[in-house]
Amino acid sequence: MSFLLFEIVFLFLLRAFSLLILPVTLLLTLIVKIVEQALIAEREHQAEMKKAFGRGYCKKYEDYICVDAVGELIRPNYVSDHFPIVLRRNGLRKIRFHDLRHSCASLLLANGVQMKLIQEWLGHSDIGTTSNVYSHVDSESKKLSAEAIAKALSNESTAV
Known part of the structure; x- marks a missing residue:
């Protein structure tokens, strides 16, 4: 899963819930659409990486979403490890994932x-x-x- 995908979804959720600017049903509908678009973009990114790395790209996890640039599974703690970076880059206070x-x-x-x-x-x-x-x-x-x-x-x- 690309870091950008995670960041986009996280920031949308954080802002929408913290500002309470949308009714919950509309918010959930928007979240589904955003996640769907992000997943399509991630699949396209994986296809580009597969082409760029050629035979060096790991084909074992082709049906997975959360892979790194060479197609290997990302570590389970990837999201929580990178969460502080997302907060810092967006000027948000430090909290645990x-x-x-x-x-x-x-x-x-x-x-x-x-x-x-x-x-x-x-x-x-x-x-x-x-x-x-x-x-x-x-x-x-x-x-x-x-x-x-x-x-x-x-x-x-x-x-x-």
């Missing part, structure tokens, strides 16, 4: 996605795991909602 999982789940919950759907998204076998980890987000969003309602009501009562 795994933190994206928590950020995604927290943002989904804060935007009304049901805990059961988040459990399935994360692959937790038990809803209790998801609830235990993310219940603070749910209670925080309830607190913010209550504060917003209180503020609205206090503004309304002073206007009368």
